[in-house]
Structures are given as structure tokens and as C-alpha cells.
Amino acid sequence: MESILLRIENHIAYVTLNRAEALNSFNYDTLCELDKVIESISINRDVRVVIFTGAGEKAFSVGADLKERKTLTIEQVKRNLNKINRVFTAIDQLPQPTIAAINGFAFGGGMELALACDFRMAASAAVMGLTETSLAIIPGAGGTQRLPRIIGESKALELILTAKRITADEAHSIGLLYKVTDQLLEEATKLAETMLQNGPIALQQAKYAIKQGMNADLQTGLTIERKAYEVTIPTEDRIEALQAFSEKRKPDFKGQ
Template sequence: MAAALRGLGLLQGRVRLAATAATTSSFRRPGQRAPVRAGAAATVPSAGKSYGSEAKEEEELRIRYLDDEHKGIVVLGLNRSHAKNALSKNLLKMMSKAVDALKSDKKVRTVIFRSEVPGIFCAGADLKERAKMHSSEVSSFVSKTRATINEMANLPVPTIAAIDGAALGGGLELALACDIRVAASSAKMGLVETKLAIIPGAGGTQRLPRTIGVSLAKELIFSARIVDGEEAKSIGLISHVVEQNEAGDAAYRRALALAKEFLPQGPVAMRVAKLAINQGMEVDLVTGLAIEEACYAQTIPTKDRIEGLLAFKEKRPPRYKGE
């Protein structure tokens, strides 16, 4: 128990699914994504601010801090259209830099991972780039991939994967590192449908059984089966499946609506709740309850708790103003 409590500051992410060689050409959608504009949850909000270079077409990762009623939500968009968002050394570097900035930003309340490329979430590792690597570089690349995705899993705020399109190998690994997964599915020809492929990898054999159960995880890993959004929902691999729309961003819009539901909640309470759940799932119940108690103690002197108690007493929604 003492060891578990000493580890409260660390969320142990342990996941890596190997890149699959399955083709993704059948997952493309004709036409372009609807333009980004400000609006309600049913639309795609405009960017608030970004760091690094300005938002240009060639950026492999787009970071958007949303405004107005979506303030506190940050969107990380994969944008390697020529490589189906395959994970390259440069993209991993950008993701690591972004996550490092987000984890210490107290104004961030929820992070959404999505794709800016129609028809694909992420095709896994960039096998073309890997083929050019010296054998000594491959191990370093795999370690960097694992570390970056673990950093994503360890973000202290809720994270949502909006899967509008195929998530293959390492792409599914990214989604599994998020707290909540939303996928789109469609019976209509020409619209983007989520496809998920699972094959063995360094870490995927650990996170997948924790998500869907040991027996089913073995079945999917042994067969390298591709499942669609509906089947993924039925086995608990994703939390929500939505009908795909003409713009090809239905999963993102649902993720945005979910993230908006989180905004009224106390930021400190949200962070310690995630910590307690993640740490508690790795230990026995008695130790888990001790972890919960230690986490709850962190909320007692905060404005979050005082505001929440006042709201309950006055029977009104709480008015949190941050930490």
C-alpha cells in the first residue's frame, strides 16, 4: 500500500501496439472536410491559440485552444495527409512537446485527439521511414513511441480520442491511451467508417485486456481482426459510436459534446478522480480505497470543494473559476 501511495504522482501508462501493414486505401472519403468555424457543440469550433509555428497546411500536428463556451478544451489534430497520419520521428517529437506543455497548464480541462485528414485516424508507425533507419535506430524509435504515448496516458486531465476513420496498429495504441474513445460508423457508401486493427506489440498485450477483458483481447490479438465501430462498441473497446456525417467528423463532434459536459466540474476534483481511478485499477480494493482517500484529501482545502458545497446547499449549478 505504501508503495502505491508513493506513486500517486505517476499514472502508469503501458501500451504499444505494433504498426499493421493493412492497407487503408478503402477508408478514404471523397471530398474535403467542412471548414473549421466557431459555434455550438454541433459545429467545429475555431482555434483559440496555438504554440510553435502558425497553423499551416504542412503542420503534422495542429494544436487548438478553443474559446467561448468551449474554453478549457484543447484539440490535438494529426495532420500527415501524405502518410495517413503514420507516426514519424518528427510527429512524435511534436506530440511529446505538446503533451509536455499541456500537463502543466492549469487552464486545460480536457484534451481531444483527432485527425485533420479525412478518412483516417492513424495508420500506425511510418514503415517507410522505419525501413530507412539503421537497426540501431529502430529500438530508440520504438522506445520514443512508447514514451510519448505513455505521456499522453499520463495527462492529468480527461482525454478523448475522436476516431473518424481507420485506427490501425499504433493508431489504435493512441486511442487506447485516452480515457474515452468515440468512433463513427456508417452503412452508407462514400462516408468514413471507423476500422480498428489490433495486433501484438510492446504494451498492447497489457492495455487491451484491461479494456475489454483477457479472453476477448487474446482472440483479437491472435487473429489481427479488423473491427468496425459497432462491433468495437459492443465489446467495450470504444465508449460511443455515432453515425458518420457528410463532413466526416461525427466522432469529433460527439467528443466535443462530451468534453463540454466536463467543463462545469471542479478542475482539482477531475484531476484527482482520474488519478484515483488509474492508480486504483492496478492494486487490490483495500489499497485502492486508501488511494481514493489520499486523493480526496487533496480536494478538502480547495476552492473547488467549497464552491461545490455551496452550490449543493443553494441547489444551483457550481460556478468554478479554476484553481
């Protein structure tokens, strides 16, 4: 059985973690499979938005597969750590906008996958947290870096150092979630479809400018923005948008 499912429909890629019997935890094979799926999405011009979710009703992902972890040597643990870092960085750097649809438990690496996405929404019964310190380790797939950038340093310190688990409503109140909804995939698809009304190259360049600019000083960020804008100038989609405006119709963007 495939541990990662990929479905592409109407320019949206749905990536499902498919190990419901193991609460969609990550073993090494699953990480390798996810790595290949992300690479294929990154170069697929038909995919304009990506949605991640978990199989079953219990979990988005509870992180590392602890049953596998108990059998690993120190070298193998380092191998897994390197792999999950590379995969989640690849997700963070996908050119397409990404949405995490958190359908249940999201702990450790599962929460870190969600943090690597641009948007996070969760079912009302979802519970989440970076719980690694309770296992005498620390978040190792971006959690110590991405969480404070999203919710601030003090709150991130609290959640990580206490290994606290929080509800979806709590996560929403601190700005971790875009929305709490029990129509999770439907709402994620609606958000994706709203973005799909806009120019696909513009979406990618706007995301790039924001992501790169956040790690730079203002003047460098403004330079990044200008160069990203310049990428959109010679596109057919920009001309189509002007033509559609003059003809009072919706533009038909091709991603060209």
C-alpha cells in the first residue's frame, strides 16, 4: 500500500499521508515516498495549489514512527532527521501555495509539516503541538525556526518548552491557524479555488517575494519584490488580464 497518495484535480494537488493505522506517522520509507511526490509537484506546471491532509479521522500526523525509531541505530536516526529536514524544506520552498488541512492529531513532525505550509486549517476536534521535549529531544524538522516566525518567540518558547498540546480553537486564537472548520477539505478547496482565480505565475512570484523578503532587510526585500514583479511583465497572463478587464470578462490564465 502506498504511504503517500497524490491526486491532481482542477490544478489542485491533494497529498494524503496514508498510514492511518500508524496515525500517519513518518517512517523512513514514507519520507522517501513523500520526497518523490514533492519533487514531482514542484515541476508540474498543471499544479497551482497543493493541499496536504491525513488519511482516516484520527490524525493528520503524529510525527516520527516511534515503533521504527526504537529499532534504529544512532546513524539511522541521523539519516531520518536529515531526510525529514530536506523534505519539509522542499515543501516550504514549493513554488505553489500550500495548505495543511489538519484533520486530527498533529504532533511533532506532523505539526512541523503543517508549519512548512503557507496556510493551516484544522477540524474543530484537532489537537496539535510540538511535543518533542517530552521525549527528551527537540523539534528537528523546522519547528524551532518556523513556529516563532508564525506566532512569535515568547509563545513558541512556551509551546515547545512545555510540550503543550493545544486545541484547534487555541491554535486559531494565537494565529497558528487560518481557520477552524469541520468541512475541512471543502474549505481548503475553496481557499485554493479563490487563489486559482489569479495568475499562476503571479501567485508563485508573490509567494517567492514574501518568503525571501521575510529573511532579508527591507531594502533587500524591496529588490527581491521588484525582480519578482519583473518576471510577470513578459507573461501572456498579464496581457490576458488587461484584455479581460477591457472586455469585462474573467481572465483565462494559462500560466504562461
